[in-house]
Amino acid sequence: MTTLTTYDADERDSTVQEEETERGEHACPDCGGNLTQDGTRGETVCADCGLVVDEDAIDHGPEWRAFDSAERDQKSRVGAPTTKLMHDEGLSTNIGWQNKDANGNSLSSRQREKMQRLRTWNERFRTRDHSERNLKQALGEIDRMGSALGVPESARETAGVVYRRALDEGLLPGRSIEGIATASLYAAIRQTNLPQTIDDMVVVSRVDEQEFTRAYRYINRELALEIGPPDPANYLTKFASKVDASDELAMQARDLIETGKDENVHSGKSPVGLAAAAIYAAGLLVDEELTQETVSEATDVSTVTIRDRYRELLEASTGGDAVETNAPSGPGASA
């Protein structure tokens, strides 16, 4: 149970040298603890205090496993990857502008004319019709918002897939590209349990909250994505980091959420509010001075809501373990 602020530099260097040197700093700037990569979220997180150090990690590694150095060279990173974020997945062909053939010789005038016509048609097919242009713009938007929010590439691609489905099912007519694009990205965020909230989306999106949420509900229903309400626990690390909470506090908060869910405290309530309340309640339990005010500011949840929820959370955890509760509560104890 010792909080591992005492890691021994010598030992680390001798044992895990090869693997770690090339990736750079591995100590938390805040508490000096070990940093761990959270691959699914693209975040680098301190294992001790929960501080999020880097939110949008890039994988520089090879695409496949390699078993010796020759193979490593061969397989490192090859060509342009296909990506769902280009409207044709980056697979289209361009016809060069030089009027040269494959050997570098100039073409005859007849051939030149032919190539010019081919270029024209190739261009026309490449961005063929409305839906292709539409897709191009939408995927650009998804990428822009995603990178503004630090959403990892994998989730952005998921968003691209969702958007593509919406397009294929003909859900676009009558709705804005922006709205559906924002909704697709949010759907991907929710599917991958990322901590971004609706409020976060509104900040980077070009559409207002109403249009965005309507679009989200719409595609959620029409595409049968079956995304339930977000789990409050998704927001915990983010919030804990915002208020500089300890790891212990974060764990305590997670426990509170879990027992709270067992007691059905959460149904119908805002998950963000519940997460905020859990942080505050955990602060009381582990004796860290967090005021309702600071938690409120960090989470955009009012102090009133924090009060209401954190009482319920504590009640659920103690009531569930069947302790105390001898308060003046009996039949006819009013006035």
Add this chain to the structure above:
DNA sequence: AATGGTATTTTGCCTGA
């Protein structure tokens, strides 16, 4: 200064026309 309580307003969701 922080928390707890409450009345009032705002807001989003649902339902039924």
Add this chain to the structure above:
DNA sequence: TCAGGCGAAATACCATT
């Protein structure tokens, strides 16, 4: 598509510690 009902949350204000 709309109005109206409803619960949750925010807002404003005051009391208690």
